[in-house]
Amino acid sequence: MNAAFPPDVIEFWGAARHRFDRLGGPEFALLAEQDRALRTQAAAALADLGADELDVRADEDQLLAGALLCRASGAVALPWPVVEDLLRVGERRLTLVDLGHPRVDHGDLAGEWIGADLDGTSHLLATGSPRPAKLGPFLVPATVGARQPDIPADDVARHLVLGVWRLLGGLEAALAEVVEHVGARTQFGKTLGEFQTVRFAIADATVSLRGLEELAKYTTWRLLSASDAERQVDAIALRLAGADAAVAVLRTCHQLLGAVGFCDEHDVSVFDRHLQPLIRLPESAERLAQRLVPAVRTGAFATLFS
Amino acid sequence: MDFEFGAAADALRVRLRALIREHIRPGFLGAFSNDPADLELTQRFCKILAQEGLLCLTWPREYGGGGGSVWEQTTVREEMWAHHEPRGAQYMGVNWVGPALMRHGSDEQRAKHLPPISAGEVVWCQGFSEPEAGSDLASLRTRAVPDGDGWLISGQKVWTSYAQMASWCVLAACTDPDLPSSQRLTLFLVPMDRAGIEVRPIASMLGPHHLNEVFIDNVRVTPDEVLGSVGGGWAVMRDALAYERVGIARYARCELLFEQLMEVLGAEWDELPPAVHTRWVRALVSLRIARLLAYRAVADQGAGIDPVDASISRIVTTTCDQVTAEVLLEAVGATSLDAGPAAVLAGAIDDHWRYAQAATVASGTIEVQRMLVARDVLGGRL
Numbered sequence: 026m027n028a029a030f031p032p033d034v035i036e037f038w039g040a041a042r043h044r045f046d047r048l049g050g051p052e053f054a055l056l057a058e059q060d061r062a063l064r065t066q067a068a069a070a071l072a073d074l075g076a077d078e079l080d081v082r083a084d085e086d087q088l089l090a091g092a093l094l095c096r097a098s099g100a101v102a103l104p105w106p107v108v109e110d111l112l113r114v115g116e117r118r119l120t121l122v123d124l125g126h127p128r129v130d131h132g133d134l135a136g137e138w139i140g141a142d143l144d145g146t147s148h149l150l151a152t153g154s155p156r157p158a159k160l161g162p163f164l165v166p167a168t169v170g171a172r173q174p175d176i177p178a179d180d181v182a183r184h185l186v187l188g189v190w191r192l193l194g195g196l197e198a199a200l201a202e203v204v205e206h207v208g209a210r211t212q213f214g215k216t217l218g219e220f221q222t223v224r225f226a227i228a229d230a231t232v233s234l235r236g237l238e239e240l241a242k243y244t245t246w247r248l249l250s251a252s253d254a255e256r257q258v259d260a261i262a263l264r265l266a267g268a269d270a271a272v273a274v275l276r277t278c279h280q281l282l283g284a285v286g287f288c289d290e291h292d293v294s295v296f297d298r299h300l301q302p303l304i305r306l307p308e309s310a311e312r313l314a315q316r317l318v319p320a321v322r323t324g325a326f327a328t329l330f331s
Numbered sequence: 332m333d334f335e336f337g338a339a340a341d342a343l344r345v346r347l348r349a350l351i352r353e354h355i356r357p358g359f360l361g362a363f364s365n366d367p368a369d370l371e372l373t374q375r376f377c378k379i380l381a382q383e384g385l386l387c388l389t390w391p392r393e394y395g396g397g398g399g400s401v402w403e404q405t406t407v408r409e410e411m412w413a414h415h416e417p418r419g420a421q422y423m424g425v426n427w428v429g430p431a432l433m434r435h436g437s438d439e440q441r442a443k444h445l446p447p448i449s450a451g452e453v454v455w456c457q458g459f460s461e462p463e464a465g466s467d468l469a470s471l472r473t474r475a476v477p478d479g480d481g482w483l484i485s486g487q488k489v490w491t492s493y494a495q496m497a498s499w500c501v502l503a504a505c506t507d508p509d510l511p512s513s514q515r516l517t518l519f520l521v522p523m524d525r526a527g528i529e530v531r532p533i534a535s536m537l538g539p540h541h542l543n544e545v546f547i548d549n550v551r552v553t554p555d556e557v558l559g560s561v562g563g564g565w566a567v568m569r570d571a572l573a574y575e576r577v578g579i580a581r582y583a584r585c586e587l588l589f590e591q592l593m594e595v596l597g598a599e600w601d602e603l604p605p606a607v608h609t610r611w612v613r614a615l616v617s618l619r620i621a622r623l624l625a626y627r628a629v630a631d632q633g634a635g636i637d638p639v640d641a642s643i644s645r646i647v648t649t650t651c652d653q654v655t656a657e658v659l660l661e662a663v664g665a666t667s668l669d670a671g672p673a674a675v676l677a678g679a680i681d682d683h684w685r686y687a688q689a690a691t692v693a694s695g696t697i698e699v700q701r702m703l704v705a706r707d708v709l710g711g712r713l
Contacts, residue, residue: 026333026334026335026336026337026402026626026630027332027333028332028334028623028626028627028630029332030332031332085332089332204708204709207709208709208710218709218711219711221702224701224702224705224706224709225698225701225702225705227704227705227708227709228646228700228701228702228704228705228708229701231643231704231705231708232643232646232647232701232704235624235627235643236620236621236623236624236643236647237620239620239623239624239626239627240616240619240620240623242332242623243334243619243623245332246332246333246334247334250334250335262612262615262616262619265612265613265616266616266617266620269613311609314608314609314612314613315605315608315609317612317616318608318609318611318612321593321608321611321612321615322593322600322601326612326615328586328589328590328615328618328619329409329413329583329586329587329622330413330586330587330590331586331590
């Protein structure tokens with residue numbers, strides 16, 4: 026039993042965080058909403074880190090490095106489809122969609138896209154133009170094109186898992202902002218962080234994220250060790266846990282920040298709005314839970330006694 | 332990265348399940364029953380575990396332990412709790428009294444108390460909570476007044492599990508009310524048959540034997556019965572409670588109950604309302620998280636359990652216990668309030684729901700755990 030990341034992967038994570046911070050953090054993501062061409066700087070940062078050469082399908086170390094690259098990208102709401110690039114099929118980015126209503130985050134970037142549903146059914150996507158929206162500001166509608174070979178279940182699972190690492194990075198950063206705020210903001214003669222209700226809310230959010238982190242590590246390891254039937258089930262379970270945790274933690278963040286947290290220029294607003302595609306798509310949390318019901322019945326959702 | 336416990340732990344799990352199948356009767360719901368045969372069964376089973384070197388698997392061999400890994404010990408915890416703790420009241424001695432004695436006891440105390448615990452021959456109880464001091468243990472009122480070279484202890488303890496069965500108690504008392512709260516308390520190792528100790532059971536929804544009052548009237552204790560140092564009780568308690576918080580693998584029983592109920596319901600399970608199915612799924616995901624957080628706390632054990640990891644683990648596993656209890660009752664439906672051997676799973680679901688109500692209260696309320704987590708994140712005092 027060893028739940029620690031290898032030292033070289035931790036070192037890579039540190040380098041990624043440092044490089045993304047140099048872009049300007051979540052503020053850079055906000056600027057990119059106004060000037061979408063700025064996103065090429067995010068691509069340049071990823072290239073500096075050697076992300077193009079990272080093969081998350083190859084071995085455990087590269088998968089773990091990919092996981093922490095996604096976590097670092099989430100921590101600044103990096104305006105780039107990192108997961109979709111890491112899981113390219115040939116030269117085409119791979120995105121997970123509801124094929125009945127495909128939406129693609131950063132779908133307006135140059136390049137071709139393949140959209141797959143959670144069963145692996147895939148099509149070429151013709152992505153449309155950006156539409157003005159607060160939630161998922163880089164999300165664009167798409168139409169389904171030619172059918173493509175099914176995407177392997179392992180790629181779908183990796184996609185779901187890496188997406189949660191990105192989500193986790195964003196949630197951790199959002200909570201860190203709120204922790205700083207409640208330590209500094211004074212009301213009724215004391216800091217917000219001295220009120221027990223506030224302390225409990227911070228504790229609950231911390232517990233949620235610690236649990237999500239452990240589940241993400243475990244599920245990433247399971248991608249390389251579990252049976253065929255279990256890998257995708259585990260990945261969906263992680264995504265469900267990520268979506269549920271995100272809703273709870275972001276609610277806490279907004280409540281503790283008060284009105285300032287809703288302002289566009291506040292980092293928590295950026296995190297909340299930019300993370301929405303990962304929370305809601307390709308399927309809602311309740312639909313993910315429904316997908317897992319048969320797996321409970323067959324034992325594919327493994328417990329100590331299944 | 333590797334989440335496997337290893338071949339030794341896997342083999343141990345198989346061995347434990349075989350021992351349980353062989354020695355524990357179907358429908359056994361623990362030693363806390365009105366049937367004395369249940370307590371006797373756990374006493375016999377503890378001796379079997381002790382003979383097999385499994386009762387105190389991770390203890391050093393010199394104290395009767397098996398020298399096993401913490402992951403083997405975790406396997407024991409999971410299998411025992413899942414199967415309604417057939418060690419009965421022993422788990423308290425094994426899980427935290429023994430480790431506390433190893434870390435804080437004198438050579439004489441270790442020699443006297445550890446072998447009987449590892450042999451499964453003695454039951455311990457914990458005399459901490461009082462009518463006026465629950466979560467705030469530093470404000471205990473039970474007083475130990477100097478008398479000759481020892482003390483006379485008077486006061487009252489409450490909610491004391493196992494008190495009727497126990498032959499020894501780790502008794503917390505205030506030795507100097509004028510000192511800061513962290514230096515007021517001392518722990519004493521006291522035999523329960525000593526003159527001046529009286530136990531009264533408290534009837535409760537949890538079932539028999541869970542809750543008791545202990546009245547202490549001028550009970551004489553000697554310096555060699557102090558665990559740790561005089562005034563050092565708070566530090567020992569904090570250490571001990573960290574062990575206790577990761578000691579109960581509640582998630583394991585929840586997972587087993589879900590499996591067993593699904594099997595019993597058969598085709599009826601498929602007809603449950605969709606909302607119950609998805610609640611069931613979410614509960615299983617939460618239980619997996621609870622298990623992983625417990626492993627994180629266990630992994631710290633080499634350097635002493637990180638109290639924050641222990642608190643986080645406890646918050647999640649106790650709340651999962653209650654969520655599980657609700658989903659199970661919901662799934663059973665119209666017969667959910669039936670109790671006793673004729674009820675579904677021989678009354679295990681009714682038993683689980685009742686006991687789960689105390690999960691977020693016993694061994695330190697989760698509010699205390701949340702305060703500890705918040706203090707770690709935000710700083711400041713509780």
